[in-house]
Structure formats: C-alpha cells, structure tokens
Amino acid sequence: MIEIVLTAFCIACTAVFLTKLNPVYQYIIKFLNIDKRPFNCPLCLANIIAIAYTIAFYTHLTMLFICPVSAVIALILEKLIVMLSAYL
Numbered sequence: 001m002i003e004i005v006l007t008a009f010c011i012a013c014t015a016v017f018l019t020k021l022n023p024v025y026q027y028i029i030k031f032l033n034i035d036k037r038p039f040n041c042p043l044c045l046a047n048i049i050a051i052a053y054t055i056a057f058y059t060h061l062t063m064l065f066i067c068p069v070s071a072v073i074a075l076i077l078e079k080l081i082v083m084l085s086a087y088l
Contacts (some may be wrong), residue, residue: 001062008066011053014072015046020081046074 017026017043019042030037040046057063 004062004065005069006046008050008069009055010064011049011070012042012046012077013069015049015074016042016077016081019045020078028055028056042078046070 019040026035026040029035038048047067047070050070054063054066
C-alpha cells in the first residue's frame with residue numbers, strides 16, 4: 001500500500017512541477033496552442049498521468065487508488081506552493 005501512496009505522490013509532484021514551476025513546459029504548451037485543461041491544470045494532469053500509469057502497470061486492484069490520491073496530493077501541493085510563494 002505504501003508503494004501506491006509513493007507512486008501517487010510522485011505523479012502529483014510531476015504534475016505540479018510541470019504546470020507551475022517549469023517554464024519550458026509552459027512555453028511548449030503555449031507554442032502548440034494547447035494551453036488549456038488538462039495540460040495547464042495540476043489536478044487534471046495528475047489524473048491523466050495516473051490513468052496512463054494505471055493502464056500501463058496495472059497489477060492489482062488497489063492500483064485504482066492512484067488516480068484520486070494523486071489528484072488530492074496535487075491540489076495540496078499546489079496550494080502549498082501558492083502559500084509559500086506569497087511569503088517569499
């Protein structure tokens with residue numbers, strides 16, 4: 001069960017990093033004119049990545065928890081980044 005939580009955390013970190021902190025990714029989605037959901041939303045991108053991961057590596061039933069857990073973690077991380085950036 002811990003590997004599922006860690007996988008969800010990694011997926012959420014990837015989604016938040018790409019949508020909020022990576023200027024190269026943001027430039028690419030603006031250049032390709034796809035600067036809309038699910039590519040610029042951490043929640044949506046975490047769900048897309050989690051669904052792709054679940055389809056690719058589905059081994060047992062508890063893997064279905066990766067999608068909602070990664071979405072919640074992505075929302076929490078996004079809020080933390082916004083709060084911390086206000087203080088810096």
